[in-house]
Amino acid sequence: MYAVPLAEDAALRPLEPWQAEEFLAHMDRARPHTDPWIPWASRSTDLDSARATLQDYADKQAADTGRLYGIWRAGTLVGGVMFVHFDTRLGNCEIGVWTEPAGEGHGLITAAVRHLIDYAFTERGMHRVEWFSSTRNARSRAVAQRVGMQLDGTLREYFPNRGFRHDKEVWSLLAPEWPGTAAA
Template identity: 65%
Template sequence: MFAVSLGDDGAQLRPLEPWQAEEFLAHMDRARDLVDPWIPFAAAAADLESARALLRGYADKQAADTGRIYGIWLDGTLVGGVMFRIFDARSGTCEIGCWLEPAGQGRGLVNRASQRLIDWAFDTRGMHRVEWIASAANTRSTAAAERLGLTREGVRRQANLYRGERHDQEIWAVLADEWWAAR
């Protein structure tokens, strides 16, 4: 398996695969309170079987070139991750997402890992547009998008039904030429 260094602090970006379901579930148990209010991702990994199924789904997406998932390890412990929730090479558009547990917060891990994914999408895969979609109430996520230099394009009012409640979604994005001009 490959690992990409995210800096001098021992942080690494690695693929998350079905065989890591036990480690992923333990991590989700630590991250659940931070992730679950915003997205069903944590609830989708409630036990070993469902954690394995979630990772298998992303392995299938990677095989079909429609998505990918990566973990962020800090000193050998899985503390978060980033993913291409949607990856549409034909249209040149993809959506990036992220999550962290408390031990990973405040270290710039999401920023560094997201930069790697965005660089890869534009430089290696020739994508045209990277999107970041978050609940408008998830200020940590929208702040991360802003720190990355993405542009807030608008709000889809009450577009997301989650746990019986409608949430506004903010759409953030960056185009390839904007990304490279800012780097």
Template identity: 65%
Template sequence: MFALPLGDGAELRPLEPWQAEEFLAHIDRARDDVDPWIPWASRSTDLDSARATLQRYADMNAAGTGRIAGIWLDGTLVGGTMLFGMDAESGNGEIGVWLEPAGQGRGLVTRACRAMLDWAFGERGLSRVQWVTRPDNVRSLSVAARLGMTREGVLRESFPYRGRRYDSEFWSVLAREWATA
């Protein structure tokens, strides 16, 4: 109903708890590619946990602190983008993305992020949106650069994953930079 065309047979639209079955099927296809980067991928393993993941974002949306949107390619959910940690008072938020292999190499994540950032700055009035990824996530770093974000630095061993600690690389874009991009 509320779909934003991304081109090439793709669209961005809200991802809601009633879509948990479709979301779970997608995460099952994407898990190996997504799990190292998106913490909820390893926790969304059955219908109840998938619904709970989407419900957390629905609750954030209702509270004005986050939003999640899926990327559908030719009618199949292949990924998405989320904005979370939104704080109207400070004007800050964080954007994240995920994509299964079937959607990769088409620019879908970059286009979806542009739409989410337009909303964050234009509709929500945020001042700063950050992007956090591991330095070994080359695809993620490339998207941050394509979005015109600025690399701010690295927090060493700040991200625990499966018994090992990884660095986190921080990027951001400011509203005034986005407006002129």
């Protein structure tokens, strides 16, 4: 099975529709922690909706327009990373993340994001990696900063979630800024 080690007891692996039951159990643990920031977290509330979320990303992977990966720590799904969109024609992609409390504080999200960035730039030839987050999500902002992204700007009151309109920060990293790319 394809797996990328992130730490001694953690790995990044594809997250697929056949894993819907495990994904749902994880989302039940993660929901209170992720739902304020990720609207789709509230949509995976039963086995059918969890499977539909995973199938949506399987379809995106088949079309080469997005991908979803889980982070397992000590054999338990504790978070994940994804290419929310992946546009090879324009050379732009967006990375998103989520975690439950058991996945925090171990550097797993940052390591996984670095892996996706490296894949996008060095293997797929993308030009721009984007990161969007609520201005209220300090943990998300910290990941963007740790991987070297620059803040492009803030879209005021951009998206509603849970009865509140969030300002959205737009972060980016360009291929010439990433070590290991031909342009760097």
